[in-house]
Amino acid sequence: MKIGSVANPLRFAVAGMIxxxxxMGIGRFVYTPLLPAMMDQLRLSASQAGLIAAANFxxxxxGAVVASGGWAQGRERATMLWALAANAALAAAMGTxxxxxxxLLIRFLAGIASAFVLIFVITIVFGHLAVAGRNSLQSLHFAGVGLGIALAAVMTASLEWAGGSWHDGWLGAGLLSAAGLVAAWIxxxxxxxxxASVxxxxxxxxxxxxxxxxxxYGLxxxxxxxxxxxxxxxxRQGDGGRLFESQVWLVTGLAAIPSVYLWNHVVVRLGLTRTFALTCLLEAVGVLASVGLGSFLGPLLGGALLGATFVSITAIGLQLARSLAPTxxxxxxxxxxxxFGTGQILGPIAAGYMADHTGSFVAPSIIAAATLLLSATIAYDSGR
Known part of the structure; x- marks a missing residue:
């Protein structure tokens, strides 16, 4: 393994994107477009669906805690590839x-695998980009989340046209993930x-x-x-049609692809804390739009604002942490x-039980928007 030489930074950025x-885009979030069919055919309640999501988170x-230790030093590439293989196998297993x-067990293990991939691919890719002086290519790396979401949307739409089931969706996710494994390996x-040692x-x-x-960040x-x-x-509750469901998820993915690159330019003008607050506010608008506007506009706007913000907020939050604790x-x-992980675990559980109690996702979405507004207020105050 050629540890000491610098590789083509663009190649590594593309590999990180894949x-x-x-x-992330498929391994963690393909559950979202496949969930309605699973709920309908398996008679899963919203609370059960929330528990499955929480198990993954x-x-x-x-996985993030375990991967952050030094046990894999010198074996980062092999560990990442094994985690990608596990990610593909576990996705396919959901369809069986x-x-x-x-x-619950499969999604829990898949969460560990996705965390391992995230940690070790960042360790490898970002190191090569830094040495090559091409840190700007990190935006291409993060675009992979949106790319995976968009691919999942196209896959679910294709299955709908072909008359496939949610089982086929998980198997398709496994095949896409296996293809990504081969590309990353090459x-x-x-x-x-x-x-230097840390x-x-x-x-x-x-x-x-x-x-x-x-x-x-937790909020x-x-x-x-x-x-x-x-x-x-x-x-699905709004009877928008099965293909419209895929369109909403496709819009989410397409909006996420350039989001980190675009918001980095806003950070230059507004700073990290103000940009964090602004993106949380925009996401809160999208959350309310998804249940408040109805028809086709609400979900499309909700998906677009979700995709345009959530990856960027994640990255900006970590930059803030490093800047406030440089030592x-x-x-x-x-x-x-x-x-962040605690918030992710509690969110689907609370929303699922609330949706079961009220009969819709309106109340959980209002709570989500209020939480994002509170997050924006606290973040803005921290920068004063």
């Missing part, structure tokens, strides 16, 4: 069962560049601003994930990840 597409949180307990032909970090600073950002995790999990189910960036990011 890995993010299959591990719990696995992601645990109809038991809730098995769904394009990422080496591990991270060797560098020293012990100092303790976290006593910073009210950092505490507020951690809280805002964002709770608020965004409700719509990200149930937006296609919301369309302890790993500790700050760990706390941010824990807060």
């Amino acid at each position: 890995a993010m597409a299959v591990a 719990l696995g992601y949180l645990i 069962t109809e038991h809730l307990a098995v769904f 394009l990422i032909d080496r591990g991270p560049l060797s560098g 020293g012990r970090e100092s303790t976290l600073p006593r910073s009210p601003a950092l505490a507020k950002i951690i809280l805002a 964002f995790g709770f608020g965004y994930v409700i719509t990200a999990t149930f937006i296609v189910a919301i369309v 302890a960036p790993r500790r700050a990011v760990a706390l941010m990840t824990a807060a």
Whole structure:
């Protein structure tokens, strides 16, 4: 493995985009467009659907914590490839069962796999980009999340035309993920560049601003994930048509592809905290639109604003943590990840039970929008 040489940075950025597409855009979020059919055919309640989503996010949180240790040093590429293989196998496995307990286990393990891919592909790709002086290509890497969502939308629309089932959707997700594994194996032909050993970090600073950002990040995790999990189910309740469901998810993915690149330009003008607050406000508008405007406009606007913001807010939040704790960036990011992960786990559970109680996703969406507004307020205040 050629650890000491610098590879083509564009090739690594494209490889990172592909890995993010299959591990995050498909591995984590293909559940959203397949969920309505699963709920209809298996008679899953909204609360059960929320539990399945939460199991995936719990696995992601645990996987992120485990992957952040130093146990894989020197084996980052192999670990990432095995995680991509597990991601593909677990996606396909979802199409072979109809038991809730098995769904929970598979999605939990898939969450661990997607976290491993995220951590190790970033370690490899970002290291090569930094040495090559091409950090601007990180936006291409993050575009993979939107690309994967868009591919999942096209796949579900194709299945609808062909008369396929949700089982076929999961099997198709497994095949797409396997193709991504092959591409990553070819394009990422080496591990991270060797560098200086990482020293012990100092303790976290006593910073009210950092505490507020951690809280805002956790609230964002709770608020965004409700719509990200149930937006296609919301369309199904509104009788928009099966193909329209895929169109809404396609709009979400297409909006996410350029989002990090575009919001980086806003950060230059407004700064990190104001941009974080602005994106949360826009996402809150989209959440309310998805249930409030009705017809076709509401879900399309909701999907567009969700895609245009949630990946960027995730990245901006981590930049904020590093900037507020420059002597302890790993500790700050760990706390941010824990807060975000906790919000992601609680969001689908609360929304599912609330939807079962009220008979629709209106009340959960209002709670989600209010949470995003609170997150924006806290983040803005932290920058004052």
